[in-house]
Structure formats: C-alpha cells, structure tokens
Amino acid sequence: MQPRQLRWETLAALRTSSKGQLSYCRHWLQDEDILEGCMSPLVLSPYSGWVLDRVIGQSAQEIAPSRSSTPKESTPRTNQSSSLEKITSASCQGSPPLSSTESSETKGNEDLSLLEMDQEVFPAVLPSKVTEVEGCIRMYEEMHRLKGKEGLRQRQEQQEQMVRAVYDLASEQLKRFDELKELKQHQEFQDLQEVMEKSSKEAQGQQEKLKEEHRHRAKVLNLKLREAEQQRQRQEELERLRKEEGQERLRRLYSIQEEVLQLNQQIDPNYRHKDLPRIDLSAYSNRGNQICGLVSGLIRTTSERGFPTQVDVANTERALQEMRGLISSMQQEIAAAVEEKRRRDEEEERQKQKELLKKEQMKAQTPAPAQRSGGKQQKEGLQVKAEESTMQWYQQLQDAAEQCVASFSGISNCKDNNEVKKIKTDLQKAATIPVSQISRIAGSQLREIFDKINNLLSGKSVQSGGRTVSVTQHPQGLDFVYYKLAEKFVNQGEEEVASHRDAAFPIAVVASGIWEIHPRVGDLFLAHLHKKCPYSVPFYPALKEGTSMEEYQRMLGYQVKDSKMEEQDHFLKRMSGMIRLYAAIIQLRWPYGNKHGTHPHGLNHGWRWLAQMLNMEPLADVTATLLFDFLEVCGNALMKQYQVQFWKMMLLIREDYFPRIEAITSSGQMGSLMRFKQFLEECLQQKEIPLPKGALQSSFWRS
Numbered sequence: 001m002q003p004r005q006l007r008w009e010t011l012a013a014l015r016t017s018s019k020g021q022l023s024y025c026r027h028w029l030q031d032e033d034i035l036e037g038c039m040s041p042l043v044l045s046p047y048s049g050w051v052l053d054r055v056i057g058q059s060a061q062e063i064a065p066s067r068s069s070t071p072k073e074s075t076p077r078t079n080q081s082s083s084l085e086k087i088t089s090a091s092c093q094g095s096p097p098l099s100s101t102e103s104s105e106t107k108g109n110e111d112l113s114l115l116e117m118d119q120e121v122f123p124a125v126l127p128s129k130v131t132e133v134e135g136c137i138r139m140y141e142e143m144h145r146l147k148g149k150e151g152l153r154q155r156q157e158q159q160e161q162m163v164r165a166v167y168d169l170a171s172e173q174l175k176r177f178d179e180l181k182e183l184k185q186h187q188e189f190q191d192l193q194e195v196m197e198k199s200s201k202e203a204q205g206q207q208e209k210l211k212e213e214h215r216h217r218a219k220v221l222n223l224k225l226r227e228a229e230q231q232r233q234r235q236e237e238l239e240r241l242r243k244e245e246g247q248e249r250l251r252r253l254y255s256i257q258e259e260v261l262q263l264n265q266q267i268d269p270n271y272r273h274k275d276l277p278r279i280d281l282s283a284y285s286n287r288g289n290q291i292c293g294l295v296s297g298l299i300r301t302t303s304e305r306g307f308p309t310q311v312d313v314a315n316t317e318r319a320l321q322e323m324r325g326l327i328s329s330m331q332q333e334i335a336a337a338v339e340e341k342r343r344r345d346e347e348e349e350r351q352k353q354k355e356l357l358k359k360e361q362m363k364a365q366t367p368a369p370a371q372r373s374g375g376k377q378q379k380e381g382l383q384v385k386a387e388e389s390t391m392q393w394y395q396q397l398q399d400a401a402e403q404c405v406a407s408f409s410g411i412s413n414c415k416d417n418n419e420v421k422k423i424k425t426d427l428q429k430a431a432t433i434p435v436s437q438i439s440r441i442a443g444s445q446l447r448e449i450f451d452k453i454n455n456l457l458s459g460k461s462v463q464s465g466g467r468t469v470s471v472t473q474h475p476q477g478l479d480f481v482y483y484k485l486a487e488k489f490v491n492q493g494e495e496e497v498a499s500h501r502d503a504a505f506p507i508a509v510v511a512s513g514i515w516e517i518h519p520r521v522g523d524l525f526l527a528h529l530h531k532k533c534p535y536s537v538p539f540y541p542a543l544k545e546g547t548s549m550e551e552y553q554r555m556l557g558y559q560v561k562d563s564k565m566e567e568q569d570h571f572l573k574r575m576s577g578m579i580r581l582y583a584a585i586i587q588l589r590w591p592y593g594n595k596h597g598t599h600p601h602g603l604n605h606g607w608r609w610l611a612q613m614l615n616m617e618p619l620a621d622v623t624a625t626l627l628f629d630f631l632e633v634c635g636n637a638l639m640k641q642y643q644v645q646f647w648k649m650m651l652l653i654r655e656d657y658f659p660r661i662e663a664i665t666s667s668g669q670m671g672s673l674m675r676f677k678q679f680l681e682e683c684l685q686q687k688e689i690p691l692p693k694g695a696l697q698s699s700f701w702r703s
Contacts, residue, residue: 246307253308256316257295263323264288267330284330286656290611291323293645300642301604383616386539390612394530394537401527404483404520408476423473424480430456430464431481432488438506447592450510456481457518485514486524490532490578498577502694504584504633509696511581513590515600522600533557533578535626538613572621572672576629583633588696603641606634614653618661621669627653628676635689647687654680 267285295316302308386394405412414420434449456462457478461470471477489511497504515522529536534557541555550560557575559566586606589599613627631638639646658677665673683689 243307249308249310249313250302252313253295253299253302253316256320257292257299260292260295260320260323263327264292266327281330282656284326286652287326287615288323289648289652290614291319291326293642293648294607294611295319296645297604297607297642300645305598385542386537386612386616390537391539394539397523397527397530400523401483401531404479404524408480408483411474411476411480420474423477426464426467426469427471427474427477427481428484430462430469431485433464435485435488435492435507435510438492438510439503446506446510450513450590450592453485453510453514454517457485457514457521482518482520483524486521487528489525489581490528493529493578493581494532494574495577497581498573501577501580504577504580505588505692505694505696508581508584509588509590512585512588512599512601513593515585516590516593516597519600526601529578529582533575535575535622536579536582536609538609538616540616540619568621572625575622576625579626579629580633583630587634587637603634603637606630606638607642610638610649614649614657618657618664620661620664620666621672624661624665624676625672628672628679631683631689632679633692635683636691639689647684650680650684654684 267281267288298312298316298319299308302312385391411420411424414424431453434452438446438449452462456469456471459470459472459478461468463469471481474480489507492507493504497507511521511525515525530539534541534555541552543552547555550563550565553560553565558571559574583606586599586601586603610627610630613623618624642649658680661673661676
C-alpha cells in the first residue's frame with residue numbers, strides 16, 4: 001500500500017474515532033501559543049483547503065502531460081476538482097466553524113469525498129515532504145500578511161477616525177472660538193454703543209443745562225439792565241430835580257449876597273456927623289465886611305462843590321438876618337446919639353452961666369473920659385460868649401462823648417473779671433500804640449499804621465504785642481476803642497505836637513483818614529479837643545456860682561495838681577500843640593481814600609473858627625498865640641480857598657483886632673504878640689502865606 005493511501009486511511013480511521021469528533025479553531029494562531037497545538041486535540045487546519053488547492057494545482061500541472069484517461073475518469077476528476085475548489089473556497093473565505101455535530105458530519109462527508117478523490121485522483125500524484133512544508137510556510141506567511149494588512153487597514157481607519165475626530169473637535173472649537181469672539185465683539189460693540197449713548201445723553205443734558213443757565217443769565221442780565229436803566233432814569237430825574245433845586249438855591253444865595261452887599265454899603269466907617277462926635281461906625285463896618293466875606297465864602301465853596309444845600313441857604317439867611325440886625329443896631333445907635341446930643345445941648349444951655357474955672361476943669365477932664373469912653377466904645381460889637389449855634393454844637397459833642405463812655409461802662413469799670421480786664425488792656429494798646437508810632441520817616445509806615453487802625457475799627461483781627469486782638473471779643477469793645485483812639489489823637493497834639501511842631505502833619509493825615517471812614521472817631525476827637533482846649537470851639541467858659549477856682553481853671557484848659565495851677569508857658573505850649581493839630585486836620589486828607597467825597601471837617605470849619613475868634617473879645621497872651629499858630633499852619637490853605645475874602649480878614653486883624661489884643665497885653669506878655677505882628681506884616685507885605693514848615697509833600701508818600 002502506498003504511503004498516500006495509508007494517510008487517507010489514517011484520516012478515515014481518525015474520523016471515525018473519538019478524535020474525529022474534536023472541533024478545531026481556525027484562529028488558533030491568534031488566540032493561543034503555537035506550542036499549545038501539541039497538547040490540543042488534532043483538528044484539520046482551516047487553511048487545509050487552501051493548501052490542498054495549491055498542492056492539487058501543482059500536482060495537476062505535473063501529471064497533466066503524462067495522464068491519459070477515459071471520459072469516465074475525467075468526470076470524476078472534474079467533480080473532485082470542484083469539490084476541492086469548494087473546500088478551498090470555503091477555507092479561503094474563512095467561514096466560521098460549524099457546531100460539533102454539523103462539523104463532524106460535514107467533515108465526515110468531506111473526508112469521504114476526499115478519500116474517494118484520492119483513491120481516484122492522487123494515487124499517482126503524491127507531494128513530497130518539502131512541498132508540504134513549503135505550503136505550510138506559505139500559508140503561514142500569507143496568513144500573517146493578511147493579518148498585517150488587516151491590522152494596517154484597521155490602524156489606518158483608526159487613524160483616519162482619530163484625525164476626523166480631532167478635525168471635528170478642532171472645527172467645533174474653532175466655531176466656538178469664532179462664536180465667542182463674535183459674542184465679545186457684539187458685547188464690546190453694545191458696551192461702546194451704550195457708552196456713546198450715555199455720553200450723548202450726558203452731553204445733551206449738559207447742553208440743555210448750559211442752555212438753561214444761558215437763558216437764566218440772559219434773563220437776569222435783562223432784569224439787571226432794566227433795573228439799571230430804571231435806576232439811571234431815576235438818577236437822571238433826581239439829578240434834574242437836584243439841579244433845579246440847586247439852581248433855585250443858588251439864585252437865592254445870589255439874591256441874599258446882593259442884599260447883604262447893599263446893606264453893607266449903608267455902613268460908612270468914615271461917618272462923622274458934626275453934631276455927633278462920639279459916633280464910630282468902624283465896628284459895624286468890620287462886622288459887615290465879615291458877614292460879606294462869610295457869604296462870599298459860602299457861595300464860592302458851594303459853587304466849587306456843585307450846588308448849594310439847604311444848610312448853605314440857611315447859613316446865608318442867618319448872615320442876612322445878622323446884617324439886617326447890624327444895620328438896625330447902627331441906626332438905633334445913631335438915633336440914640338442924636339437924642340443924647342439933644343439932651344446934652346439942653347444941659348449946656350443950662351450951664352452957660354457957670355464959672356470959667358468950672359469950664360476949664362471940665363476941659364481938663366475931657367481927655368480922660370474920652371479915653372474911657374473910647375475904650376468902652378472899642379469893645380462894643382464884640383462878644384464875650386460864643387454864638388448859640390456854636391454852643392449847641394459843642395454841647396451835642398460833649399453829650400455824645402458822655403453817651404459813649406456810658407456805653408462801655410461794663411468794660412471800663414470791670415475790676416473782678418480778669419478776662420475782661422485783659423481784653424480791655426489789649427484793646428487799649430491796639431488803639432493807642434499805632435498812634436504813638438506815627439512819625440515823619442516814610443509814608444509807607446503811615447499806611448501800615450492807618451491800615452492797622454482801620455482794620456481794628458472794622459472788626460478785623462490785628463496783632464498787638466504778640467497777641468491777636470479784635471473789637472468783637474467784647475460787645476462794648478468798639479465803643480471803647482473809638483473813645484480811646486480819639487483821646488489818643490488829642491493827647492498826641494497836646495504832647496507830641498507841642499514839643500515837635502512838624503509832627504502835626506503825619507498825625508493829622510492819619511486822623512483825617514480815620515475820621516473820613518469812621519465819623520464817630522471825629523466827633524469824639526472834637527469832644528476831647530473842646531474839653532481840653534475850649535479855645536478850639538472857640539469858647540470862653542464863664543465862672544458860675546458854686547464853681548471852685550480849681551474847677552474853673554480846669555475848664556479854662558489849665559492842668560491843676562495839688563491845688564497848684566501849671567505855669568503859663570506850659571499851658572500855652574499845650575494849647576498851641578492842639579490848635580496846630582486841629583489846623584492840620586482841616587486841610588489834609590488821606591491820599592489813598594475817596595477822592596471824590598468831601599472832607600469830613602474841612603476848611604469851612606477853619607474859616608468859621610477864625611471868624612468867631614475875631615468876633616470875640618481877645619484874651620491876653622492866649623488869643624495872639626492861637627491866632628499865630630492857626631494861621632501859620634492853615635493860612636496858606638485858607639488863602640487859596642477864600643482868596644480876596646481871606647485878605648480882607650487879614651487886614652481886619654491888623655487894623656482892628658490886633659490893636660484890641662495890644663490894648664490888653666501887659667509888658668510881660670509881649671513875646672507872642674510880637675511874633676503874631678511880625679507874621680501879619682510879612683504876609684501882608686508879600687501878599688502870600690508861606691507853606692507851613694513840615695507840610696507833607698508828594699515825595700513823602702513815594703519814600
């Protein structure tokens with residue numbers, strides 16, 4: 001028996017044995033190790049069909065030329081070939097193994113068919129051992145190639161799936177990013193649009209607000225313009241009325257002046273009636289000239305100022321009444337003289353029969369009575385007391401000073417409250433120390449002193465002695481400072497100006513500036529000045545019953561200590577200092593003040609004082625001293641202001657008033673009289689009043 005046949009027999013025996021019932025897995029190489037096949041039951045390889053197909057194909061090629069068969073043999077071979085191809089195709093397609101029963105049946109049928117085929121086909125074709133091994137190797141290589149190809153395909157598919165997944169993920173992320181970016185852009189655009197809308201609304205609101213403010217301001221301006229126009233119209237109307245009233249008053253003044261001049265012409269100072277030898281009208285003429293000068297001065301002053309006031313008209317009317325009274329007195333005196341002459345003639349007729357000796361005695365006695373009568377006549381027409389209006393003014397100032405003292409009694413009489421006493425001391429120092437520091441060094445220092453005093457009186461805080469002082473620290477502080485400041489100005493005139501005459505001008509210019517801003521200081525200054533120097537009114541106090549001599553001496557301005565009156569020289573020196581300060585104040589103004597306003601106490605008051613002094617009986621030593629000091633300080637300003645009327649008054653002083661002073665002056669009091677006489681002669685000779693020594697020039701304020 002050939003080996004091939006033995007193999008098929010073996011296979012048939014194996015099929016019928018228990019081993020033939022075993023199932024063989026086609027994918028044993030994928031699931032188990034190769035060596036495990038030695039221990040597992042023997043099964044046909046799932047690729048056996050493929051191997052047989054290859055082997056059969058090879059064998060057919062080998063035996064095809066040498067085989068010669070009948071048609072009966074070809075048919076079975078063809079069937080066998082188709083059977084093998086089926087097996088091969090089934091094996092190659094990798095059909096899954098059947099169940100154990102089916103597989104055994106199927107395999108049994110296949111084995112039978114294969115055995116029959118071998119019996120018919122392969123008895124002559126038996127492959128060698130090498131061919132079988134090579135077939136197994138090729139089958140194994142093909143299997144692994146297919147497996148690798150399948151793995152590569154799967155990996156490619158996985159890679160493609162992964163790439164697609166990554167691409168899809170990246171695409172989705174890119175879409176989300178684009179959406180997020182677009183969302184942010186929309187949000188930013190929305191925010192920007194909201195900001196722009198908000199800014200636009202704010203700008204529109206601001207514009208509306210500005211428009212509203214503009215309309216409001218335009219409305220206010222229109223109202224102000226209308227008010228200003230109405231105010232201007234009212235001012236124009238008031239100005240027109242004032243002009244009309246002023247012109248009417250001016251016409252009234254001119255008519256009064258004309259009447260005064262006509263009345264003055266009725267007075268003939270050289271009138272000498274042959275039957276009335278004792279008539280002397282020079283006093284009436286002098287007084288008439290004074291009244292004419294007073295009226296002319298008032299008219300000139302009011303003309304320079306603009307239009308006269310009702311007070312000016314009242315003053316001129318009083319002057320007219322005085323002139324009429326003067327004419328009436330003159331006529332009464334002439335009538336009295338005529339009546340006296342008549343009586344005297346009758347008496348002379350009765351005494352014709354008297355003895356010649358008696359006539360001679362009467363002739364011898366005639367000069368003495370004539371002298372006495374002439375002296376008495378010389379005093380007629382002058383006053384001993386001040387005018388009633390002047391005394392009323394004097395009393396009003398004294399009453400105001402007393403009321404001021406009463407208004408700060410709480411701060412002046414406080415003795416227990418240390419705080420109030422401290423405030424009182426600080427306020428007094430703050431008010432008086434700057435006045436004591438006034439000097440002629442430089443105008444800038446005067447301005448600092450003025451500002452310090454003005455700030456104190458205005459309620460502002462000032463530095464004094466390293467402390468901050470203000471009148472608001474006490475309710476009565478302002479009245480206290482007013483009183484002490486005015487008193488200090490007068491004391492400076494009494495002491496500083498009396499010793500250094502040039503000091504009158506810097507003190508006066510500061511006092512004048514403070515007076516202009518704070519009028520109450522000026523009233524209190526005048527009250528203090530009149531009390532210490534009654535001749536500044538002018539006023540001669542009379543000795544009343546019950547008044548002691550010491551008190552009367554104090555009323556006259558003398559200082560009395562321990563019942564001892566001061567010396568006359570010292571008294572005249574103090575009076576001179578105060579009159580010089582007063583004369584400087586009435587002509588000076590603070591250069592940095594209101595230049596359009598009027599002087600609070602100007603030259604018209606100086607003219608009034610001079611006229612009233614000349615209307616009063618002179619006092620020995622006092623009148624000459626005060627007139628000299630006053631004219632030396634203020635004469636130049638009065639000359640420029642009143643011109644011709646001033647020179648008339650100077651002539652009156654020399655011709656009429658100076659002899660009156662000389663008549664009452666003793667030999668020991670001639671010093672002041674001689675100085676006054678020399679001053680009068682020089683001024684009248686040169687027709688010029690020189691500027692006072694120490695007057696403030698413009699260079700003083702620039703220093």
